Amino acid sequence: SAVISQKPSRDICQRGTSLTIQCQVDSQVTMMFWYRQQPGQSLTLIATANQGSEATYESGFVIDKFPISRPNLTFSTLTVSNMSPEDSSIYLCSVALFSYNEQFFGPGTRLTVL
Amino acid sequence: ELKVEQNPLFLSMQEGKNYTIYCNYSTTSDRLYWYRQDPGKSLESLFVLLSNGAVKQEGRLMASLDTKARLSTLHITAAVHDLSATYFCAAGTDYGGSQGNLIFGKGTKLSVKP
Structure with missing residues (x-):
């Protein structure tokens, strides 16, 4: 399996500011994904982050709003x-492990925007 | 476009009873996942189903997959309070021959009462 950590675990931010969320994995993975879970809702994919290439964004999400970095095979950031206030959500990173046919999720970052 | 529908969205059960959660998906997918989410927590992987007719069981939970009907079920046997949580099914996509992101159902909020 994969152990995934995220920082910060939660934050309360002011409108107009920016927050960078870090995702660290304990093994090298090709595919990393960033999801958003709005309060009481399901998970929605923000973007797919491959090492060495630009992130691929889903409809409704743009790079200017959610820039992503993927500098190596174990680390990614989402800003x-x-x-x-509409950005108040839980943000989760996820990795796919081909050998396990599984996808694992980090503990999430709970963001509240005032 | 792959879509996942889950029902029911809310389920209130008595302890000791049996029930089934249904998950339909709209187009071909070769991987079907079930996750559990407790309030304020991330997703815990329960099952990964990879082939038609696959059945997996863990304790009081049993998941099955019918790829021809594009249907997966999560059966709960003799429910206990500890099973109270939100259960998500998700179908896997492909990304250039690798595991792509997951498309999630809306989730089933299960409440088991004495």
Whole structure:
């Protein structure tokens, strides 16, 4: 399996500011994904982050708002830019382990924007 | 476009009773996942189903997959309070021949009462 850590675990931010969320995996993985879970809702994919290439964003999510970095096979960051209260959500990173046919999720970052 | 529908969305059960959660998906997928989420927590992987007719069991939970009907079920046997949580099914996509992201159902909020 994969052990995934995220920082911060939670934060309360002011409108108009930005927050960078870090995701660290204990093994090298090709595919990393960033999801958003709004309060009481299901998970929605923000983007797929492959090492060495630009992130691929889903409809409704843009790079200017959610820039992603993937500098190596164990680490990624997601920035939530120019935040508004509508960005209040749990942000989760996930990795796919081909050998296990499984996808594992980090503990999540609970973001509240005032 | 792959879509996943889950029902029921809310389920209130008495301890000791049996029930089934249904998960339909709209197009071909070769991987079907079940996750559990407790309030304020991340997702815990329960089952990964990879082939038609696959059945997996863990304790009071049993999951099955019918790829022809594009249907997966999660059966709960003799429910206990500890099973109270939200259960998500998700179908896997492909990304250039590798594991792609997951498409999630809306989740079933299960409450088991004495």
